[in-house]
Amino acid sequence: MKEIIYKILTPILLTILILSIEAPQIYIVNSQTTKTASLSALSPITCPRVGGSLVVIHWGDPKSFNPDSQVDDALFAIASQIFNKLVDLDVNYNVIPELAESWEVAPNGSTFIFHLVRNATWHDGYPFTSADVKYTLESIKKYKGVMYSFLRMSDLISVDTPDNYTVIVRYSKPFPAFLGFLAWYGTFILPEHIYNKTEYKDWMDPKIPALTKPIGTGPFKFVEYVKGDHVTLEANPNYFKGRPCLDRVVFKIVPDPTAALQSFLAGEGDVLNNRPPTTEIPRINSTPGVIVEMRPVPSRWYIAFNLLNPILADLRMRLAIAYAINRTELVQKAENGYGYPAEGMYTPAIKWAYNPNATLPPYDPAKANALLDELGYKMGPDGYRYTPNGTRLTLRFTIFTGAESEAIASLIKDQLKKVGIDIKIEEYEIAAWEDKVVKKRDFDLAMLDGFQGPDPDNMRSRFGPGAYLNMANYSNPEFGKLLDEAASEPNPEKRKELYWKAQEIMARDLPYLPLVDLVAFFIYRTSFHGFYWQLPGVEGLNVMERVWWEGGTPVATTTPPTTSSPISTQTMTTSPLTSPITQTTLVSTSTPTSATTVPVAAPSYTQVLLVAIAIVVILVIALVYMFVRRK
C-alpha cells in the first residue's frame, strides 16, 4: 500500500518541482551587431554552401500546428520556418518586409495598405494571394486568436482585397502599434484554400488536415512530427526568396534543460534553444566548436507592491525598499553576472521608448533607514523594526517556483533584513501564484518577470489602471491618460514623448520596482553561419532560411542556367570529387531526403513493440502461474 501511495504521489510532487523549469520566452533582441551586408529582407537567398541538416535542440512540444490560435511558444520557432507573416521583426526589433514587400499607412493612422509579393506559393503548389491574408486576419477576429486584443480586433472595420496582391486593413481608430504587433506573434498567414471550408466549425477543427500536417509559404516544408521526440522540416525549393541553404531543419525535443545541454554537448544538436543554467555558460562557451552569443532582451524581473496594503500604500515605504535593494548584487549572484541591473521603468532593450531619465532610486541603505525611522518603525533589539503598536514589520513576498526567482528572493530577503524589514518568502507553483497574486491580489510584495515588448503599448496591459495584470492596483489617472493617448498617437515623435512622460510619473509613484534586465543566449556550433541574430535588418526572428553549413557543397555563385555549357557541367561534376569532404556530405545529405519521403512514424513499429511486450507479459504470467501451482 505504501508503495502504491509513493508511486502515485512521487510523480505529482516532483511535477510541482519540475514546474520550476521556466519556459523560454520569445527572445526579441536589441541592436548590437553591426554586421549588415548590402542585403535586404527580400533579397534572394545566397548560399556559400548548400546542403546538410541543422538539428535544433528544442525545449517543448508544439500544442498544434495552427500558429495563430493560441499562445504556443514551442511552436513559434518551428512555425517561423514553415509559415510567413506579412511583416516580420528582425533581431533589432525593427519591422522588416516579408510577404508584404511594401506597405503604406494613411495619414490618419488607421488605414494600412499592403502590397504582397507575387511569386510566393503554398507548399502544396497553390499560389499565395490576398485572400489568404484576408482569411487570416478575419479568423483572428472571428475565433479570438492569440493576438485578438493586441491587434485590437474589436476596432477592425474591414480587410479589403482590391486585387490578388493588395490588402487594405481599416481600423476605426488610429493604431500606431499595428505593424509592430502584426510582425510579432500569432499572425502567420494561413492557407485560405485549406482552412476555409464550411464543414469546419472553427480553425481548430480536428478535421482540418493542416492541423497535423501544416502547409505554409515558408522556407521549409513540414515532413514529420514524432510527438515528444522531433519535428523534421525539409527545404522548400519553390520558396519565394529562393531555396534555403540547408536541406533539413530538425527540432529535437528535450524538455529537461540539463539533459538538453548534455545532449548538445554530446553532439546531438547544432543549436541549443533551451535556456541553460547561467552557471553553465562559461563551460559551454569554452567547449571547442561552440559559441555562446548574448543579447539583451525586453524581459525583466520586477517587484509589484500591493498598494492596497496600508504599509505599502505609503510612498516612503516603497522608496525605502527600493533604496535597500542592491540590484547589482542580484545580477552578480542570482544571474551569475549575465544580465543588467535595472535602471529605468521600461526595458532599455526597446531603445526608442526607454526614458533614461526616469531612474530608480540608487542603492543606499542609509537613506532607507532614515525613511523607515521617519515612518515610525523603530529598530528592535533583534535587528527587526517594529510598528508603533508593537508588531514586527513583516511583509510577505510571493514568488513562483524557479531557480532564478528563488535566488533573487532570498538575496532580497537578506538585503531587506539589513534595514530591519522582515520578509517572509511564500513560494507557489505558477498556477497557484497567478491565482493568489493576479486574481485575488492577496500578497504584499510579488515577484514577476515577463516580456515587455514588442511595443511600449504593452505597458497598458501591465500597469494601466484597471488592467487585469496590474496587480499592484496602480491607478494614477494621469499615467493612464498618457498611455491611452500614446496608444492612438500616429506621430512617432509625439508617441515617444508620451511614453517618456509616463515613465517619469511611474518612477515618481514607484508602484513597481524593476530589478534585473535579462539577456538571451544564442548557443550554436561554429560550423553553421547566417543565423537571424547575425543578420539584423535582413532576417526575421527564428527564421533559418539563410543558415548554411561549412560542410555543405560549394555553390558556383554566377552560373545562370542559360550559360550552362559543357564547361559548367564539368565544374559541377568535378567539384565533389576534388574534396572528399564534400563527397561524404553529398552522400549523407542524399540519404535523408530519400528517407524523409517515407513516413517514419508508422504504426508498424508500434505493433512490433506491442507484440513483443505482450509476449513478455504472457511469459511472466505463465511462469508465475507454473511456480505457484508447483508449490
Place this chain on the structure above:
Amino acid sequence: MSLARYLIQRIFQSIVVLFAIIVINFIIISLAPGDPIQFVAGDIAISSPEFAAYLRAKWGLDKPLYERLLLYIYNILRGDLGYSYRYSEPVINLILERLPITLLLTVTANVLAFVIGVLIGIYSARNIGKKVDTTLHVINFLLWSTPSFWLGIVLMIIFSVDLRILPATGLMNVRNPPQGMWLYLDILYHSILPVATLTLITLPLYFKITRDSMLQQASEDYVMTYRAIGFSENVIYRRYIFRNSIIPPVTMFGIHMGFAVAGAALIENVFGWPGVGRLLLDSIRTRDYPVILGVYVVIASSIIIANLIIDIIYALLDPRIRITGRR
C-alpha cells in the same frame, strides 16, 4: 459459492473501484489551483480575455462541476476519454501512441531489475556477513537513495558526452533517420541509457526483498531440520529456501508490472523519451484535465486488471476462495 459467482463479484467490485477512482480524481483535479484556460491561452500578458471566454465555452468549463462530472462519466461509458485541451486531440490517441514506447522502457527495466536484483540478492544472502555482502549492501543503499534524474544525467555525461558511445536523448537518430529494421535497432540503442537508469533505480528493491526473505527463510526451523538430516547447503538453498523466498519479489514484480503503463516520468523527462509519464507530467504542468484523468484511468484500469488476474489465479489454485469467497 461457485467460481463463476466469485468472478462476477470480483469484476463488479473492480468496476465500482474504477468509478470511485474516476470520481475522486475528477474532483481533486478540478479543485486544484490554477486555471487550464490560462495555460492554453498562454502567458497572462499575451492572452486576451475574449480568447479565454471563447475556450471556456468551447470546453464546457463554464458549466458547474457536477454537470461536467456526469458528462465525463457518460463519455467514458461510451469509451470516449475526451479531448486534450492542449493538443486538441483525442486523449486516447495521445496515450496509445506513447504506450508502446513507455512499455519498452518500463517492462524491460523491470524485468532486468528483477533478474539482476534477485540474483545478487541470493548471492548476498549466501555470503552473509562477508565483505562482498557488505559491499553489495552499501552499493544498494547508494542506488536506493539516488534521485533517478540525477543518475540519468551522470550516466549521460559519462557515456554520451565523455565517451560518446551512447546517444544522450531522444527516441531515434534525427540527423540521419534510419529506415526499416534499423529504425527499431536505433530505438533500442537509444533506450539503453534510460533503461539502465531505471533498472539501477528499481534494482535495490528486489535485492533487498530477496536478501531479507532468504535470510528469514534460512533461520526457519525446517532449514535446521534439513541441516540436521545432512542435506547439502546447496540443496537446501536451491530446493527449499530459494523457492520459499522468491514469493515476495515475484509479488513486487507483479505490482510493478501493473504500474508499467504509468511510465517513469522523471527518467522520460530527462532522456527526452516520449512516454506516458512525460505526457502526464506535461499535462499536470499545463492543467490539461482530460489527459491527466485519461492517464489515471488507464493506470487504474491496468492495476485493477492485474489484481483481477492475480485473484483469478489464486481462486483457481485455492479451493477455499472458490468455496467461501474468502481467503
